Amino acid sequence: MRIxxxxxxxxxxxxxxxxxxxxxxxxxxxxxxVYNNSFKPFEDTFLPEFVLKPTVYFTSIVxxxxxxxxxxxxxxxxxxxxxxxxxxxxxxxHGLQSPIWDLQHVFIRSVLLVFLMMxxxxxxxxxxxxxxxxxx
Numbered sequence: 001m002r003i004x005x006x007x008x009x010x011x012x013x014x015x016x017x018x019x020x021x022x023x024x025x026x027x028x029x030x031x032x033x034v035y036n037n038s039f040k041p042f043e044d045t046f047l048p049e050f051v052l053k054p055t056v057y058f059t060s061i062v063x064x065x066x067x068x069x070x071x072x073x074x075x076x077x078x079x080x081x082x083x084x085x086x087x088x089x090x091x092x093x094h095g096l097q098s099p100i101w102d103l104q105h106v107f108i109r110s111v112l113l114v115f116l117m118m119x120x121x122x123x124x125x126x127x128x129x130x131x132x133x134x135x136x
Contacts (some may be wrong), residue, residue: 003122004122005125008123008125011116012070015069016067017112020067021063021064021067022062025059026060034056034060039052039093042097059089062082062086063086066082066083073123073127075128080113087109090106094106
């Protein structure tokens with residue numbers, strides 16, 4: 001039972017980190033402001049605006065909704081894959097901005113995500129399991 005508690009704690013922690021990050025982008029600052037402050041400088045690179053604008057919406061909404069889904073333990077596997085994709089986008093963007101950049105935000109999220117992906121079957125305290133039981 002100890003590993004289930006550990007998996008629950010890490011899932012809740014990662015869910016809260018992404019949830020509040022996405023919440024801030026969607027509701028506090030607004031996605032357009034996030035674009036203007038964080039993504040607009042990438043217009044000076046080879047990345048066109050028609051790629052950048054959807055990316056800021058995608059990453060912000062995935063962080064918010066994915067974080068919420070992890071907190072309640074629903075669609076965990078799909079959320080893990082989406083978070084992995086978001087982290088790759090963030091790593092690419094920071095690397096494009098500066099080849100040497102502060103890894104602290106991406107690193108801790110990546111470690112937590114890999115841990116959860118490795119312990120997927122041990123994370124039994126979730127809605128996914130409950131729904132699967134009800135449907136069987």
